Amino acid sequence: MTAPALQIARECPYAPPAQHVEMRENGGVSRVRLPSGKEAWAVSRLDLIREMLSDPRFSSDRDNPDYPALTTEPPPPPSAGSRKLLIQLDPPDHAPARRAVISEFTIRRMAALKPRIQEIVDERIDAMLAGPRPADLVEALSLAVPSLVICELLGVPYTDHEFFQTRTAAILHRDTPPRERGATYAALRAYLTELVCGKVREPGDDVLSRQLAAGADTEDVVALALLLLVAGHETTANMISLGVLTLLERPERLAWLIADPARMPEAVEELLRYFTIVEYGNSRVATADVELGGVLIRAGEGVVSLSNTADHDPEVFPDADELKLDRGARNHLAFGFGPHQCLGQNLARAELDVVFTTLFRRVPTLRLAVPADELPFKSDATIYGIHRLPVTWDE
């Protein structure tokens, strides 16, 4: 008997697919067929996903041919000589590589960065208000703010933002043919190699230059730059768009939220849980026979994490399909779990806090310029979001 095909796209932007919920209610470890035709396991319960992500017998190496890719065709083989990204490394290689860069993303460093994030957000809002109505919030704010911030941190010229934004979108689009995805990665690597070589000759005041100064070799710094650049703008951009949309659709709760800025951190946390946009990103491949939730997973089998479904489990989060801005629960999987949990999570929290607080304060008449049911949601990408968010306001 063949396993059922795993449904990948969401039917509803705000809730996991019914198929995934059924899997969660039936034990949480289910046999599924991937778009490639290969079979794998889908894990849909928060405790089991946490257990798997903490177990070193599950590898996160996306170059492993048994890694459960969600594309119809297998991913291109890694190009010769290019270093693995931090998110692909297993023990014992992962810890030292991550430790080399954690200090750049501590709570204290992110708090110190907040005034600069505030300036960037204010500049983007000034530019949006000075431009035509309606505006696409995705271009005007959602993509611009995290791109500007990560560019400053890494020492990447923002003038190149179109180059890396369009290529990142192509990488994250599920239907991009493998050959094109490989070529896109290669183009980004070539761009960043040139950039990093420039920093070898002429160091700047940025993360990449500091990695070089600490003795990291050029290839490792290129791999780090690639990961931080790709992961550092598109994810936060999608959360900004989804968050703004969701709050605009709930005017009473928005009014409650902005009445006291101290409420924002909990609201950000709840929006992160509610959307869990990196819903399949915590997938793994077993390197040994492991029992998970009473099911034997064999070495070489792939395991797909249904993180959004886990984050909508009413046994863990009461009334889980409801957005409760004061829920105060941070035990969600929006940033993953285990040693690979998002390195930039506190940067994302800071950016979301400043954007939501500032946008709704400065543009109190902000509203959607099209009906919400006409919005193009990213059911075709590996990270959930909205392609365009037309908004308008009163002068």
Added chain:
Amino acid sequence: MKILLDEEKCVGAGQCVLAADDVFDQRDSDGIAVLLDENPGEERLGAVETAAQLCPAQAIRIEKG
């Protein structure tokens, strides 16, 4: 209560600092968590338990009593 922090396991996510910044901090040099207070008062139990639950590396243990 006594808190045990395994610095070798720590991955520097900062979750413990978000949960209880009077008990946990991150070293500026490498971002790894450090204890500001190894024996916090019982009134901090809830916050410290949250830190232990949220720690993605499961590097925090609490010895009660």
